[in-house]
Amino acid sequence: GGFIEAAERLNLTQSTVSARIKELEQDLGVLLFDRSRRQIQLTPKGRGLLDYAVQAVALQREIKQQIGSAEAISGVFRVGVAELIAVTWLPQFVASVREHYPAVTLQFEVTMNPTMLDGLRSGSLDLALMIRTASAPDLVAQNLGSVPFAWMAGVGFKLPKGKLAIDDLKRLPIIYQSADSFMNQFMSSMLHPEGSSRRSGTSCNSLAARVSLIAAGLGVSLMPLNTLKTAPGKGQLRIVPTNPRQVDISYDAVCTKMHSSEALRMLMQLAVQSSTFKKRAQNSR
Secondary structure, three states, X not given: OOHHHHHHHHOOOHHHHHHHHHHHHHHHOOOOEEOOOOOOEXXXXXXXXXXXXXXXXXXXXXXXXXXXXXXXXXXXXXXEEOHHHHOOOXXXXXXXXXXXXXXXXXXXXXXXXXXXXXXXXXXXXXXXXXXXOOOOOOEEEEEEEEEEEEEEEXXXXXXXXXXXXXXXXXXXXXXXXXXXXXXXXXXXXXXXXXXXXXXXOEEOOOHHHHHHHHHOOOOEEEEXXXXXXXXXXXXXXXXXXXXXXXXXXEEXXXXXXXXXXXXXXXXXXXXXXXXXXXXXXXXXX
8 A cells, every 4th residue: 555554564664665665676677666646556567576576475485384494484474354263263273373383473353254355355364264255266265164053032032933934034123244244145145035125124243242232132133053152142142943943154264376375375274273163074165
């Protein structure tokens, strides 16, 4: 976005970054940035250099991995994380990375799938631990396992008798995740498979906040099954009887093919090993 942002990311002064870019442009004899606009942008030559820079960084990491010791894998890795992972096995992942690669620094951003996908493709994120999304030719993924989800209500919420069908659920107040989230789209597709717009309801992007709203009797929502056993949901929620009783949601560790490196692949493997989600046969895509 700019030299100031780059300087903050690199822990350098803005003048140092500007000077290095100017030296690089003088050395190559071309302008790499168009400074005539309000926000500087890469020139065509700059975009061409970026492709080589990505390859150079990836090769540097591969050399450290293949030739150096484990300690040679170093640097800052920016990781997007789904909230459910953040409140379950993320500490095990951090501990494993520290044990195997002490020179690695992890920076986490707990957010939704769309934000993580945008971050991976823009380069603001190196890795994402996220709900499985549709496969794409520019992404590499390793499965982290699946989590059973079930429709839940507060213990005092009055429900119709017997097992509820989709039409029954649609008559209840629904508590959704935020509008652009995967779970919002998934719940909407379950309740409205014909594609009609969903009825209005409450939405919230925080898992803990949704638990509180459900416990307060303000609606029902599709929630991780282990919410019944963990604070703050313990003793406050119950499963809404439906058929099927639960659905499994898969999670993946994802990076882009462009930014893939041996170091990232090692971090992805540590994430797979650290995950407490239900595993199936391992595969990559």
